[in-house]
Amino acid sequence: MTEKQKIAATLAAFAATLLIALVTILGMAPSRAAAPDPTPTPSPTVYVMPLETSPPQDYVLNNHTKRFHYPDCRSVPEIAEKNREDVFASRDELLARGFKSCGNCKP
Numbered sequence: 001m002t003e004k005q006k007i008a009a010t011l012a013a014f015a016a017t018l019l020i021a022l023v024t025i026l027g028m029a030p031s032r033a034a035a036p037d038p039t040p041t042p043s044p045t046v047y048v049m050p051l052e053t054s055p056p057q058d059y060v061l062n063n064h065t066k067r068f069h070y071p072d073c074r075s076v077p078e079i080a081e082k083n084r085e086d087v088f089a090s091r092d093e094l095l096a097r098g099f100k101s102c103g104n105c106k107p
């Protein structure tokens with residue numbers, strides 16, 4: 001074996017090693033591609049249609065003036081305890097009961 005042939009053989013062996021490494025890398029690629037898609041599936045948007053009656057919430061009633069307020073209305077602390085009523089009701093319900101919406105907090 002000449003020196004040239006030795007070098008050629010070494011190069012060939014090196015090339016073969018590279019080729020095996022390349023095939024191994026490429027061989028791994030399809031399994032990576034088959035991994036689950038990380039893109040999250042957008043969840044369907046749920047539209048809540050407004051009901052005929054407004055949703056119930058906290059209100060403060062003044063049974064004297066027949067007004068209803070949001071609990072944080074500045075008029076609420078002025079309501080006499082005997083006239084005050086804290087309720088969890090819908091706006092329509094209160095209107096049906098004869099209450100009027102407060103002019104300050106406009107519930």
Ligand SMILES: [Zn+2]
Nearest residue numbers: 069073102105
């Ligand atoms: Zn008010």
